[in-house]
Amino acid sequence: MTGAPPLSDDLALIERLRAGDETAFMNLVEHLQPAMLRVARMYVSTAAVAEEVVQEAWLGVLRGLDAFEGRSSLRTWIFRILTNIAKTRGQREGRSQPFASLAGDDLDAPAVDPDRFDTPVASSHGHWSTLPDDWTAIPEDRLLGRETLAVIGRAIDTLPPMQAEVIRLRDALGWTSEEVRNALDLTETNQRVLLHRARAKVRGALEHYFASEAT
């Protein structure tokens, strides 16, 4: 696999882990465990099995740590170990998850309701018939406020699992597209399309929320 070059922080962290630094390890666990549990849960039948898979993945990480060459980022490598174990476990459970059921069946759906654009008969075909609202007037504390975050959280929770995880890793946790592709074993196109759908729906949820607030 071709991965992003390791973050320079990675190298220092790997050294600390190899030296048995418990704080460094637990810090890593707190950062990655929630996402690892969600990813594992995509492939196996229950939350309890997902927990077992994640534990097994951490053991695999420790066993492989001395041989880890840093050809990908540390977190990408950890997620590769995780997804391999989760997929194998899912297959053993007789639970094969076709990509479509994880990715959702709406990947070709338009990002914006087609009714928002002029119809083909108009001369300005394909242009906005009603302009999107101007959000630059929304105060920062409202845009990033608790209620707004709750709207975003609920919107993400209703997404197909792979769309939800891609937007969480990319936008909530700040991973690069390459890291997400490698961690979740996605093609470049799939990664982008999943993110595109996810962002379109979250934006739509916010648009609805801000518009209903204004009235």
Next chain:
Amino acid sequence: MIGRELTCKELVELITGYLDGTLRGRRRRRFEAHLASCDGCTRYVAQMEATIRATGTLTEDQVTEEQKTVLLTAFRDWAASN
């Protein structure tokens, strides 16, 4: 397609590639040319950037104490035998 201006309906489907930097060359210039003269799409791009920024402030769940204990034990065992 070539030579024709992008419509708003098309632009909203290219935004993810635009923001990621994977929309390049002539396709990127067409995107930017449309944006420069379209208030609606300018607002749409700003909305999407605001959406991404707001999503960036989401926080992750807490790890349970039970899971932490299990993993810390595993780490100590590994460190002791390493």
